Amino acid sequence: MHPLLSLCVVWLLSMALALEEDSPVDSFPRDTIGLFHEEGVFNYSTMLLREDLGLLVIGAREAVYAVDLHDVSKKLASVKWEVTQKQRQDCGNKGKNPECKNYIRILHEMEDNRMYVCGTNAFDPECDYMSYTDGQLTLEKKTEDGKGKCPFDPYQKYASLMVDDDLYSATSMNFLGSEPVLIRSPEVIIRTEFKTSWLNEPHFVSFAHMPESVNSITGDDDKVYLFFSETAVECDCYNKLVVSRVARVCKGDVGGERTLQKKWTSFLKARLECPVLESQLPYIIQDAYSWCDPEQPWTSCLFYTIFAPQSDTSDLSAVCVYKVSDISKVFSEGKYKTPVTVETSFVKWVMYSGEVPSPRPGACIDDAARKAGINQTLDLPDQTLQFVKNRPLMDQVIQPVGGKPSLVRKGAMFTRIIVNQVRAEDNKTYNVMFIGTENGTIVKAVNYNGEMFIIEEVHVFKSPEPIKILRFSSVTNQLYAGSDSGVVQIPLATCERSSTCMDCVLNRDPYCGWEKETGKCVACSKSQNKVIQSVQDGDASLCPKPAPSTPVNQSVWVGGNLKLLCTNPSNRAATIWEQDRQTLSPTRRHHFLKDGLLILNASDSDAGVYRCLSVERSKTNEYTSTVAEYQVTIALSGKGDDIQFPHAQRDGPSVAGLQVAIVFFAIAFFGLLSWNIYKGHFTRSCICRDKSAQLSPEVHEEMALDSSNNKQRTGAESKPLVCDTNNSKSQSLYYLGMARGSTGEY
Numbered sequence: 235m236h237p238l239l240s241l242c243v244v245w246l247l248s249m250a251l252a253l254e255e256d257s258p259v260d261s262f263p264r265d266t267i268g269l270f271h272e273e274g275v276f277n278y279s280t281m282l283l284r285e286d287l288g289l290l291v292i293g294a295r296e297a298v299y300a301v302d303l304h305d306v307s308k309k310l311a312s313v314k315w316e317v318t319q320k321q322r323q324d325c326g327n328k329g330k331n332p333e334c335k336n337y338i339r340i341l342h343e344m345e346d347n348r349m350y351v352c353g354t355n356a357f358d359p360e361c362d363y364m365s366y367t368d369g370q371l372t373l374e375k376k377t378e379d380g381k382g383k384c385p386f387d388p389y390q391k392y393a394s395l396m397v398d399d400d401l402y403s404a405t406s407m408n409f410l411g412s413e414p415v416l417i418r419s420p421e422v423i424i425r426t427e428f429k430t431s432w433l434n435e436p437h438f439v440s441f442a443h444m445p446e447s448v449n450s451i452t453g454d455d456d457k458v459y460l461f462f463s464e465t466a467v468e469c470d471c472y473n474k475l476v477v478s479r480v481a482r483v484c485k486g487d488v489g490g491e492r493t494l495q496k497k498w499t500s501f502l503k504a505r506l507e508c509p510v511l512e513s514q515l516p517y518i519i520q521d522a523y524s525w526c527d528p529e530q531p532w533t534s535c536l537f538y539t540i541f542a543p544q545s546d547t548s549d550l551s552a553v554c555v556y557k558v559s560d561i562s563k564v565f566s567e568g569k570y571k572t573p574v575t576v577e578t579s580f581v582k583w584v585m586y587s588g589e590v591p592s593p594r595p596g597a598c599i600d601d602a603a604r605k606a607g608i609n610q611t612l613d614l615p616d617q618t619l620q621f622v623k624n625r626p627l628m629d630q631v632i633q634p635v636g637g638k639p640s641l642v643r644k645g646a647m648f649t650r651i652i653v654n655q656v657r658a659e660d661n662k663t664y665n666v667m668f669i670g671t672e673n674g675t676i677v678k679a680v681n682y683n684g685e686m687f688i689i690e691e692v693h694v695f696k697s698p699e700p701i702k703i704l705r706f707s708s709v710t711n712q713l714y715a716g717s718d719s720g721v722v723q724i725p726l727a728t729c730e731r732s733s734t735c736m737d738c739v740l741n742r743d744p745y746c747g748w749e750k751e752t753g754k755c756v757a758c759s760k761s762q763n764k765v766i767q768s769v770q771d772g773d774a775s776l777c778p779k780p781a782p783s784t785p786v787n788q789s790v791w792v793g794g795n796l797k798l799l800c801t802n803p804s805n806r807a808a809t810i811w812e813q814d815r816q817t818l819s820p821t822r823r824h825h826f827l828k829d830g831l832l833i834l835n836a837s838d839s840d841a842g843v844y845r846c847l848s849v850e851r852s853k854t855n856e857y858t859s860t861v862a863e864y865q866v867t868i869a870l871s872g873k874g875d876d877i878q879f880p881h882a883q884r885d886g887p888s889v890a891g892l893q894v895a896i897v898f899f900a901i902a903f904f905g906l907l908s909w910n911i912y913k914g915h916f917t918r919s920c921i922c923r924d925k926s927a928q929l930s931p932e933v934h935e936e937m938a939l940d941s942s943n944n945k946q947r948t949g950a951e952s953k954p955l956v957c958d959t960n961n962s963k964s965q966s967l968y969y970l971g972m973a974r975g976s977t978g979e980y
């Protein structure tokens with residue numbers, strides 16, 4: 235074998251092995267609509283949608299950008315917010331050199347249309363007001379202390395939320411990051427008690443606001459929920475155990491009169507469980523997204539959360555969904571945990587079974603309290619406040635909907651989640667989850683009647699970097715994802731990637747359907763027609779029958795290699811190769827690659843009709859479709875097979891290339907022939923040619939066989955382009971009969 239050819243085969247084989255290890259749902263690269271990146275600027279991890287202004291405001295390192303919401307690659311304005319030389323020096327002196335920059339961490343909209351911005355500011359957090367007028371972003375330079383609002387350390391996890399111009403922030407108050415707080419500012423500043431029973435080395439994840447006062451029959455208050463993880467105080471174990479929590483406070487809380495002065499009187503927390511099978515240690519919450527049906531009351535809202543393993547030993551991530559009403563019930567009706575001292579120093583947390591004071595500790599001020607003359611938290615009795623100060627933890631553990639994760643997946647760790655509801659062709663609504671990963675991909679999944687179905691995973695960033703933030707705009711119906719290197723804008727679906735009805739329907743993407751009229755897979759929202767879609771069952775029998783395909787002619791030399799291309803459109807489908815209706819299995823000479831079948835060292839038995847079939851099981855049926863069909867013919871050994879058909883080894887000869895070769899060799903042959911006749915050299919091959927004109931195809935085949943035997947005898951390893959006279963007869967026959975090409979003989 236030619237050394238280059240063997241190199242090529244080795245390369246193809248190693249490729250085949252690498253591809254076999256892929257996960258069932260593969261990552262497609264996706265053409266993003268827009269990409270925003272500013273030269274030399276990193277850490278695009280904060281975003282604020284300003285749909286009213288048609289803007290996406292992006293917070294990065296030392297700068298804030300305003301880009302077009304419809305096309306993020308269009309920068310409309312920017313403002314720098316850099317640390318001063320002195321600040322950088324002071325920070326550097328404390329040994330924090332690389333982080334001595336201003337990482338923008340907080341971006342919120344104010345009621346007066348301005349924006350509130352905070353940055354880490356070289357370990358000296360500051361906040362400012364920012365406005366967008368006449369196409370300009372302007373910082374007002376009314377810098378405010380950002381302590382307790384924005385983290386000092388850009389690597390520290392934090393959460394923030396703006397409700398009615400009140401900033402709720404969960405972060406650390408000090409340089410060392412050892413003083414965690416949940417704080418509300420600026421009107422009436424209320425914070426958490428600095429006690430390990432309140433917050434114990436927490437990692438804050440996110441906030442959510444619930445309008446629980448709306449239409450409340452008990453005159454309840456709005457709540458703010460906080461998701462975080464922390465070291466469990468209640469654990470009877472020697473090692474540190476991290477657990478996930480949800481805490482909540484009342485919007486109207488103004489603190490106590492003497493006890494819990496300027497502290498939350500309504501801070502209650504509970505443990506969140508996301509039981510991933512076979513896991514010893516609890517999984518840890520990474521992100522939470524609150525999803526509410528705008529037409530339903532808050533009680534129907536759901537929290538979609540993602541969890542990652544506590545140790546690095548597992549590469550599973552999970553999605554757990556919690557009902558807000560379940561969480562709310564635990565806080566409003568559940569039992570509390572209480573610390574009891576055993577053996578002088580050891581504290582054990584057990585369920586509190588004693589009498590609970592009234593009003594209920596941690597409850598918001600409601601009509602019942604008002605009736606009792608308690609109009610605000612300042613009026614709360616000391617007994618209630620003492621109770622909640624010492625017992626902020628609920629006894630009950632909150633379980634996800636269905637008692638188990640909605641999705642568990644092996645692979646790149648989940649980092650962010652967003653949920654979008656869509657009404658499909660069956661007139662039912664589905665919540666589609668878009669999950670960002672550590673690897674720069676977005677996983678799209680839907681729950682169809684309890685069956686979690688992953689539609690696709692798409693690469694949105696070229697390099698495998700974590701997705702730091704995800705946002706969705708209902709104005710543009712697009713997703714926005716931020717990472718350290720930039721911001722991308724992505725559509726909810728790319729239906730046009732499916733080129734056949736079967737692929738379109740079996741994808742079960744609720745955003746896509748097959749339009750019979752145009753023969754295209756289209757976004758349902760953009761189609762006026764009724765489209766073919768079957769999201770629950772993946773029933774592709776609704777699809778029109780595809781037209782029978784005509785096989786593509788391919789040819790290979792005996793001893794040569796041929797690749798028949800076939801890329802299965804679906805990653806859930808199995809690819810099957812057939813030769814003359816017989817299923818092929820991989821052998822040393824037949825290699826099943828991701829994008830085709832590789833036939834090595836072809837022999838006559840390799841001739842025939844090859845079909846590449848895609849077999850996909852859906853809930854209702856198994857569907858087989860022909861993706862590609864080839865008529866393979868075997869040419870005689872050409873002694874220079876890899877020279878004449880340089881593409882045959884990798885791509886297979888193209889039809890156009892063949893035609894050119896045929897014309898070229900026909901001309902060359904007749905040129906040489908007439909030259910020979912002119913010179914009076916009547917050679918054997920000429921006579922043979924005359925005979926061959928009368929030979930039947932069967933004879934041709936015999937001759938070809940003969941030739942391949944010749945080749946074996948004379949040594950297949952002989953150098954190409956070296957003329958083998960033994961072969962000359964059959965070769966010239968062959969070239970005329972099949973009109974494929976020629977060897978160096980001519």
Ligand SMILES: *[C@@H]1O[C@H](CO)[C@@H](O)[C@H](O)[C@H]1NC(C)=O
Nearest residue numbers: 276277295337388389718719
């Ligand atoms: C900022 O981006 C750089 C470059 O990608 C990265 O190395 C660094 O870890 C990021 N810093 C933070 C705080 O995310």
Ligand SMILES: *[C@@H]1O[C@H](CO)[C@@H](O)[C@H](O)[C@H]1NC(C)=O
Nearest residue numbers: 604605606607608609610613
């Ligand atoms: C509570 O408010 C009601 C009316 O709003 C008032 O009559 C009552 O005196 C207030 N109670 C206290 C303790 O302030």
Ligand SMILES: *[C@@H]1O[C@H](CO)[C@@H](O)[C@H](O)[C@H]1NC(C)=O
Nearest residue numbers: 549644645646647673697698
């Ligand atoms: C992340 O992506 C890289 C390159 O795209 C890949 O090699 C790696 O296997 C991926 N990791 C996971 C866990 O999927």
Ligand SMILES: *[C@@H]1O[C@H](CO)[C@@H](O)[C@H](O)[C@H]1NC(C)=O
Nearest residue numbers: 529657658659660661662663
């Ligand atoms: C679809 O469902 C909605 C509410 O469930 C209903 O109002 C509407 O009439 C339905 N549309 C069709 C075409 O059935």
Ligand SMILES: *[C@@H]1O[C@H](CO)[C@@H](O)[C@H](O)[C@H]1NC(C)=O
Nearest residue numbers: 784785786787788865867889
């Ligand atoms: C393939 O070859 C056959 C004869 O062997 C011919 O009838 C057919 O038209 C060819 N097909 C194509 C696509 O060239």
Ligand SMILES: *[C@@H]1O[C@H](CO)[C@@H](O)[C@H](O)[C@H]1NC(C)=O
Nearest residue numbers: 235793834835836837946950
């Ligand atoms: C190709 O196949 C023939 C038999 O068909 C065998 O003798 C030969 O060694 C093979 N060549 C290679 C490089 O495997």
